[in-house]
Amino acid sequence: RIAYVNGRYLPIDAPAVQIEDRGFQFSDGVYEVWLVRDGNFLDHAGHLARLKRSLGELRIDLPMSDAALDIALRETLRRNRLGDALVYLQVTRGVSKRDHAFPVKPVRPSIIITIRPAPRAPVAARAETGIGVITTDDIRWKRCDIKSISLLPNVLAKQAAREAGAFEAWLINAGGEVTEGSSSNAWIVTGEGVLVTRPAGDDILNGITRQRIIRIAAAQGLRLEERAFTVEEALSAREAFISSATSMVMPVVSIDGRPVANGAPGSLAGALRESYEAGLEG
Ligand code: PLP
Structure with missing residues (x-):
């Protein structure tokens, strides 16, 4: 299994997330889940809109255009060679010295995409x-x-x-x-x-x-x-x-x-x- 982590495609078990990621420290982040059938992202626009709404409510700026995010989602799916799958996207506020309040100097949010098989029969x-x-x-x-x-x-x-x-x-x-x-x-x-x-x-x-x-x-x-x-x-x-x-x-x-x-x-x-x-x- 291959994951997308901040612009890189890595094995799912590669050490990739930093200890001081605010997702790990504070659950300071949001996620989305897409069902993929025969390689098609179901209700892609709806999930993207909800993602942006969630991010907006937490004042996290997605450091990626829609087009770039779309490419990352599809490329991660492609590298996992799955037609029927669940795609998980997580965006956290990013890595910063531990402090509950937002980083004073904005940091780059972390973006992680993982894929898992979603067989229809079960x-x-x-x-x-x-x-x-x-x-x-x-x-x-x-x-x-x-x-x-x-x-x-x-x-x-x-x-x-x-x-x-x-x-x-x-x-x-x-x-x-x-x-x-x-x-x-x-x-x-x-x-x-x-x-x-x-x-x-x-x-x-x-x-x-x-x-x-x-x-x-x-x-x-x-x-x-x-x-x-x-x-x-x-x-x-x-x-x-x-x-x-x-x-x-x-x-x-x-x-x-x-x-x-x-x-x-x-x-x-x-x-x-x-x-x-x-x-x-x-
Ligand atoms: N409610 C909660 C708490 C959820 O976690 C989910 C999905 O994971 C849903 C509802 C259903 O949302 P969706 O239909 O977008 O998967």
Whole structure:
């Protein structure tokens, strides 16, 4: 595996990141994840726009033009010889003597690109059976709209899910509402067939997959409400699912061990997944 590190292409295990990188010291940075299918970056523009927004919110200047970044992303993918892949881009504020405040003299942000294989079969198989989620308190900060590399609450939530034999953790705010998953957005389908997902705000990451599903729903004339929902509502819903670049549309069949509807993947989630996949071909 080959990684891109500040203009160089290096083996993934090469010592390349400095101890005083603020990403390492403070998690002072952001990231993006692209799903690549047959060599095509899905929703490239959307991910790039979100990256720039995250960087802007943290006042980190990307030291690279869009064109140069694009070349680096594609060249890293090419060197890994993968058609179906996940591409991770991390940008940190850069290397500077340890001090919480920003470096007085601006430093060059660090840019790292890594690639990993994303075979289709395991994800498709998971979508056939559906996944279980657990619920856990949303203990994150108040700027979850920024795709920060600071992911400790998400790490702990995912670990809790893993230990409970579940695939994802749904994060519950003080009001008892589901904000989102530890690495995905959360959805339900009501008994009336209405798609429901939490509105984009500073308490969730506005998923690029989420935005694509909203576009698909609009194009297909599906009813959709962007509003909060609780675990109780999800448990009495007709369907539930999660969305993310890695999982696309993934049916949720149980919450804290209790079945959603009849405990089988829902038909609307399946149809959305198909529409989503069909869009990838176009
Ligand atoms: N919410 C969180 C906290 C995430 O980490 C992710 C993706 O990693 C998402 C939502 C889904 O975003 P996307 O659809 O852009 O992958």
